[in-house]
Amino acid sequence: MTQRAPASARTAGRPRSREADTAILTAALDLLIELGAAQTSIEQVARRAGVTRATVYRRFAGKTALLVEALEWANHDHDPGFTGWRDLGHMFADWAAHLAEPRNRRLLRRVNALVDDYPELIGTYRRLNGGRRAAVVRETLERAAGRGELPGGLDLGVVQEMLTGAVLNHLGSHPDDEGPDEIKAYFLAVVKQIGHRPAVTDGGGSI
Amino acid sequence: MTQRAPASARTAGRPRSREADTAILTAALDLLIELGAAQTSIEQVARRAGVTRATVYRRFAGKTALLVEALEWANHDHDPGFTGWRDLGHMFADWAAHLAEPRNRRLLRRVNALVDDYPELIGTYRRLNGGRRAAVVRETLERAAGRGELPGGLDLGVVQEMLTGAVLNHLGSHPDDEGPDEIKAYFLAVVKQIGHRPAVTDGGGSI
Structure with a gap:
């Protein structure tokens, strides 16, 4: 780019x-x-x-x-080489690294706060971050379901909304000094409730 | 009161x-x-x-x-006679009625937007709405789990955060003109992903 x-x-x-x-x-x-x-x-x-x-x-x-x-x-210049995430654990590690930076958290909160007064601004942000990003999140969920890491019968559109909600809840209710490991564990705890079973990785093991 | x-x-x-x-x-x-x-x-x-x-x-x-x-x-004067919800469907019907009012949605968005600039204000709001309300939400989840309407093994603290996230996602991403039935269906779709199976009610039947 x-x-x-x-x-x-x-x-x-x-x-x-x-x-x-x-x-x-x-x-x-x-x-x-x-x-x-x-x-x-x-x-x-x-x-x-x-x-x-x-x-x-x-x-x-x-x-x-x-x-x-x-x-x-x-x-x-955001993620010029970004081609997707290997699996949900990889995706959450990426989200956690982003959300561990207080400046990123404040920007996200500011953007979310625009919905009533600056619809053009939030529209821009969603067009930039919602479109391509949302499609990649959906693909990651679909691959996880295809590999059996998510149970059958889930509505992945609803799951995707739940993940957006999990980000918003974290931004609003968790302190700004949580580290990336803690934030990744939060997202893994969320998807564990919907039946996520991470793949056993070479030399790693499941959580 | x-x-x-x-x-x-x-x-x-x-x-x-x-x-x-x-x-x-x-x-x-x-x-x-x-x-x-x-x-x-x-x-x-x-x-x-x-x-x-x-x-x-x-x-x-x-x-x-x-x-x-x-x-x-x-x-x-909010809910002076409030003693709790019968079950998750009842709780979500109550939330949906509240969230179907654009004025309530705007107030919630304004309060959520205060976290960086007016911590005293959001602290007040959370003390008022977070304390007792959060305890009643938790009780409702525990009773649902006890009756087998939620599967065993869930972390109900995480589930409660997921429900807060579902509210935030709805406030930010759904239009302000959704009716209460549609909003209730949204929450039921969320808990369906964690394995919620509503009780069959007399003369009603499950969803």
Whole structure:
């Protein structure tokens, strides 16, 4: 995946300044995480990025457009070589590594908090993370069921919603200092209730 | 449960005005639902309640204290005769009726969004709704397991977290116009994945 300039910036009729774009998008993402969308202003973004408000407005139509681009940009280099997970244990290890970072947890909570006030923003986030990611989660569940690691007769669409719920519950109810092993164990405990029996791996053994 | 004046108001050294308290708390709760905590100000609350800012500040130490009291007050008459649920189907019917009201959904989303910025507020909400409610959910799960409606070997603490996650997923991913029957069916589909087999009721039959 090649680096590209942010979408709205490419349409501007003036020479590109990647440095200013990067500074603005970084500041916007940081403020979204620290303060939330409602408390983030173009003025604060400009100040933190070290540019004028006019510079921000020349590149982005407004706060919502800027935050949409910041989310796209943050996602841009995410897992460029990602091709899927071997099994549920591998998937949960990946989720746990992500959820063990307090910055990731805060960003996810901020995005989830947008549903009533910034539907465009949450729509962007879901398009980026929901589409391809959701399909890979579903494939991972289907392979686990096909190998007999999940019992027959499960509704995998419902199971997928349960896993989304498990992430949301973890973000809201577990402390931000849980380590990746503990978080992975939480997800394994969840799927154990639906009958998950992990494959015995070479030299490893099941939990 | 008898009606009482809000806690901080009772400590004020002046005659009580229940009308003003009610107007202020109603306005604060409405603004929390409409705008969220960050965007709610004492000035807006006063304007909507038809009182002066000074009147609000005489009764409440500040915005967070006011919103804490508004949440306590909103919860105050909640289910005064509540003694528990007969079974999981009954519990989910109750949850579904609550979650079918868009105002309740928005309040729950607003409260869940407070975790990073207003820990006192979410602490209040959890103390009110988490403590007794969580114990009754747990009892309901234990009785279902005892009657064989849930399979043996489940970790009911994990199952309870899964149900919290199912609520959060519904609040975030399902439209606000689902009816109670549809929402109840969602919860029943969730527990079906963990092996729930509802009791056959007289004249009813299982799902």
